[in-house]
Amino acid sequence: MKKLLLTLTAFAVIFSACGNQKPGTKENQEIAGTVAKANASTGSERLDKAKFVQKVWDYTKSPNDWKYLGxxxxxxxxxxxxCGPCKIAGPILEEIGNEYAGKIQxxxxxxxxxxxxxxVFGITGIPAFLYIPAKGKPVMMxxxxxxxxxxxxxxxxxxxxYLLVKK
Structure with a gap:
């Protein structure tokens, strides 16, 4: 009985401590602002399907016709x-994104x-990189x-x- 009471008390303390912060507190807003600034200053942007079809190529409307939207x-x-090699490539690409800011995305x-x-791109191994020129067909490596x-x-x-070719 004592063990059960002690266990229940421990859970009550843990759950009350976890729920103590209110989402709208000034401290939480400052933390959220700091995270947003850090994300904005990185040299890359994470894409999900919705962002991809909006910013890169809407393959749902034209699956056989590449049309870069950027x-x-x-x-x-x-x-x-x-992925170990991905962990090596990621920070390097962030650095390159910052170095080429305004020229490439x-x-x-x-x-x-x-x-x-x-x-959609037939990727079976990673890391894989799609180089997309402003005009023309992309190149996968x-x-x-x-x-x-x-x-x-x-x-x-x-x-x-592939990307900064003078034509």
Missing amino acids: TKPAIIDFYADW VYKINTDQERELAQ SGIGRSKEETKKMFVENIEK
Whole structure:
């Protein structure tokens, strides 16, 4: 009986402590503002299906006709949280997104959460990267370099070759 009472008391304390913060408190609003600023300052944007069809390509309306909806060239990083090479490529792409701010857009799609988008592009291995020029057809590539430096060099070379081509 004492164990049951002690267990119930412990649960009551835990649940009352967890529910103590009100969503509208000034402290919570400041935290939310800080998180929003941090997300805005990163060099990439996460996409789900709704954002993808709005910003990149509405494959639901024209599945056989590629029509890029963006104004700037873009890279899409198809990744998963558990993928080791993806964890290496992600921060490098964020850095590149900041370095090329205003020239290219970097998007990220989590293939575990957005399986349909991965299927649309036939992605069977990650990391995979879709290089989308402002005009023309996209180019899909996969894999990273043997080091962070080689990986960054690979991204920069591909950006110059496929995205920032002077025509």
